Amino acid sequence: MIKFSKQQLKIPQMSKPVYLVTGGMSKFDRAIPEKRTEELVIDAFLEAAEFIKKSPEELKKYIHSCYYGHFADHFGDQLLGEAVIHDRLGLDPLGNVGIKTGGATGGSTIWEAYKAVASGYSDTALAMGWERMDEVPTDEGNHYIASAADKDWETPMGHIYTGYYAVMAQKYWQVFGKEEESFRRTLAEIAVKNKGYARMNPHAQSPMKITVEDVLNSPIVAHPLRALDCCLMSVGASCVILADEKTAYEMTDNPLLLYTSAGSHTLRVADRRDMAIPLLPNESPDQYKDLGVRFPGGDRYPGFTGFLAARMAAYYAYGMAGIVDPTEDLDLVELHDAFTISDIQTYEDIGIRPYGEGRTYVESGDCYHTNPFTGQPGKLPANLSGGLIGCMHAVGATGIMQVIEVAQHIWGRWSEMHADEAKWKRFNRVKPDDWTDLQVKGAKRGMAISHAGVGSHVTATVLVHPDHQLKGRG
Amino acid sequence: MTTQNRGTVKVENGRYRVTGNFHYAYPNEPIRDESGKLLGITNPADMTHIHAYGGEAPFFENLSNAKLLGTKCANPKCETYGSVYIPYRIHCPDCLMRNEEVDLTELARKGASVHTFMITERTGAFNTLEKPIRFVNVEFEGVSTILMGYLSIGEPKIGMKVVPIFQTKNPTFTIMDLSWVPAGTSAADLPEGFAF
Numbered sequence A: 001m002i003k004f005s006k007q008q009l010k011i012p013q014m015s016k017p018v019y020l021v022t023g024g025m026s027k028f029d030r031a032i033p034e035k036r037t038e039e040l041v042i043d044a045f046l047e048a049a050e051f052i053k054k055s056p057e058e059l060k061k062y063i064h065s066c067y068y069g070h071f072a073d074h075f076g077d078q079l080l081g082e083a084v085i086h087d088r089l090g091l092d093p094l095g096n097v098g099i100k101t102g103g104a105t106g107g108s109t110i111w112e113a114y115k116a117v118a119s120g121y122s123d124t125a126l127a128m129g130w131e132r133m134d135e136v137p138t139d140e141g142n143h144y145i146a147s148a149a150d151k152d153w154e155t156p157m158g159h160i161y162t163g164y165y166a167v168m169a170q171k172y173w174q175v176f177g178k179e180e181e182s183f184r185r186t187l188a189e190i191a192v193k194n195k196g197y198a199r200m201n202p203h204a205q206s207p208m209k210i211t212v213e214d215v216l217n218s219p220i221v222a223h224p225l226r227a228l229d230c231c232l233m234s235v236g237a238s239c240v241i242l243a244d245e246k247t248a249y250e251m252t253d254n255p256l257l258l259y260t261s262a263g264s265h266t267l268r269v270a271d272r273r274d275m276a277i278p279l280l281p282n283e284s285p286d287q288y289k290d291l292g293v294r295f296p297g298g299d300r301y302p303g304f305t306g307f308l309a310a311r312m313a314a315y316y317a318y319g320m321a322g323i324v325d326p327t328e329d330l331d332l333v334e335l336h337d338a339f340t341i342s343d344i345q346t347y348e349d350i351g352i353r354p355y356g357e358g359r360t361y362v363e364s365g366d367c368y369h370t371n372p373f374t375g376q377p378g379k380l381p382a383n384l385s386g387g388l389i390g391c392m393h394a395v396g397a398t399g400i401m402q403v404i405e406v407a408q409h410i411w412g413r414w415s416e417m418h419a420d421e422a423k424w425k426r427f428n429r430v431k432p433d434d435w436t437d438l439q440v441k442g443a444k445r446g447m448a449i450s451h452a453g454v455g456s457h458v459t460a461t462v463l464v465h466p467d468h469q470l471k472g473r474g
Numbered sequence B: 001m002t003t004q005n006r007g008t009v010k011v012e013n014g015r016y017r018v019t020g021n022f023h024y025a026y027p028n029e030p031i032r033d034e035s036g037k038l039l040g041i042t043n044p045a046d047m048t049h050i051h052a053y054g055g056e057a058p059f060f061e062n063l064s065n066a067k068l069l070g071t072k073c074a075n076p077k078c079e080t081y082g083s084v085y086i087p088y089r090i091h092c093p094d095c096l097m098r099n100e101e102v103d104l105t106e107l108a109r110k111g112a113s114v115h116t117f118m119i120t121e122r123t124g125a126f127n128t129l130e131k132p133i134r135f136v137n138v139e140f141e142g143v144s145t146i147l148m149g150y151l152s153i154g155e156p157k158i159g160m161k162v163v164p165i166f167q168t169k170n171p172t173f174t175i176m177d178l179s180w181v182p183a184g185t186s187a188a189d190l191p192e193g194f195a196f
C-alpha cells in the first residue's frame, strides 16, 4: 500500500516561471536510411529557429544548457550518443545530459530542461529528443524493447513488450469494457480518428483513411488489440527551447507558460500493491466507493487497469497550473496513445473522465476536432497530430513532438506549420486533396502526456497562454 | 566462423573466472540502394553477458527443486509489516529491511488464480516459447503482488484456478523454469521436463 506523506504531495513551487519559446521537428518515418541521426536533429533545430525567425547561430547564442532524450542506446549501438549530437549541433562546451525514461523520455527531457530554467541555472535551455528504431530488424527491435521490462522476471517470456502491456488491456477490456462489442468499436474509433488526423500532418508516418471495420479486421496482436490499435515504431527528432520570462520575450513576442511534472510506478506491473485512489481536484472521495460494484473486478487500484504514474503527474501539474477540471480548463490535449485501450485508461487517470467511464470521452464526440454528432467544435480535442498511432513514436522525440503540436494551436500557427506545400514536398509526401485545417480556434491552454510502457514513468506538460492563466495555481 | 567453445563462468574467491569465448567477430557488409550507392554497413554482434542474481538467487535455484519462494517483511516497526511478495523482493519496499524468505509452494498449489492474461502470436528475437504464447498474471491469497508467468496447457480465463509446474529436468535457472497449468491437470500431460 502506498501512503503518501504531506511532503510527497507538495505541489511543486518553482523559483520562477518558465516559458516555451519555440519548437521544431523532423520528418518521422519507419526507416530513414539516407540520414544519420544528427541530420534529423539538425532538421528539428532548424525548424525551431525558423519558427521565431532566428538563424541557428542566433538561437544557439541563447542556449546555456542542453537536455537530450534518447531512450534506447541499443538501437543506435552508440553509447554516449548524446555527446555526438551535442557536438554536431555545435553546442560544446555547454553542459549536457542524457535522459532516458522509456516512452516518457521526451516528456522527462522537457521536465529536466524546465527545472534548469526554473531554478535559475540557465536562462535558456534546449530539450532535444530522438530515436532511431530502424537499425535492427523488427523482431530484434521487439527484443530490445522487451529489455525495458524486467530482464529476469519478464523479458525471457516471449521477448515481446506488447504482451506485458496486453495483460493490462485484457483486464481493462473485461472489467471496464465488459467485453462489449460497442466498447471494441469505441477503441477502433480512436485509431480511425488518429490515423485520420495524421493525414493532415506532413511529419506523420502513418496517415490512413480507414473505418472501424478496417481496424476490427486488421491482424490480431493480442486480444482484444489488433495491428491498427497499436502505435508505430519510428525514426525522427524534435526539440523545444525553454527560457525564463525576460529571455523568452527577448527571443519572441509570444512565449507560452509551461509547467511540467512527473510521476512513476513500478517497472513490473506485478509489484503494484492495492491502494486507495488518489483524487484529482474534480473528484470526490465518495465517487469511487461502488466502483467494484458497478464494474465487478474493478475494486483493486491501480491493479492492471490504471496508471498511477499518470494520475500523480496530473495531480502535480493541475496544482501547478491551477487546473480543476481538465475538460473545462484545457482546449486540447496530446495523449500517449500507445494502444487505443491505454488511451482510454489515460482519460481516467488524468481526470478527463472518472474511472470506469473513459469510453464516454470518445462516444460523446468530445475528443474530436469537430464533434461528429453535433458538428460543433469538440470540447477537448485529442491527438490532432495523429498521435503515436498516426504520427510517430520515435520514443525520445515523442513527448516533445506532442508539446510542439499543442503549442502550435495556442500560437494559432498550426495551419501554417501543417499546410505548407514546400514542407510536404521536402518530406516526399503528398498533401491530400481533402486536407483540412485542424487549428483549434481560440486555444489558450493545452496539455501533453508522455508515458512509458506499462506506466513506469509519466510526465504531464501544461501550456498556458500568459493572458489566460488560471486562478488557484500553485 | 565458429561459435564453438561458448563461454562459461565460475566464481572463485569472490571473482568471476571465465573460460571459453564470450564474443564472436563477423565481417561488416555494405548496405546499398538500388543504384548501388553506399548507405551504410551491417554491424554484427554476438556476445555473452555475465549476470548476477545476487539476493534473488535462491528463487531461481529453487524452481528446479519444485519450490516457489517469495519474501515477507519481518520488521514489526514497518507500516506494511508482514506483507508477502512474489516476485521475490530482497528488501521491503517500505522499510528497506531485508525480507524473510517464505515458501509459497503450497499456497500456490491451493490458492492461485488468473488475475488477467493475454494470448499472442507475436514474439521478439530469442523467444523460446511455443506460439501462441499465453501469459497469465497469477494472484495468490494473502500476497500483495501479482506474478507474471505463462500457461503451458489449456486456455486462460480470468478467475481460473491454476497450479505451478517446475522444470526439474534440465532446468534453465531462469523464470522459464516456472510455468502454470489449470488446477486438476494430470502429471502425465505436463510438458517434457516439468513436474508439479
Ligand SMILES: [Zn+2]
Pocket (backbone or CB within 6 Å): B073, B074, B075, B078, B079, B080, B081, B092, B093, B094, B095, B096, B097
Ligand atoms: Zn517493511
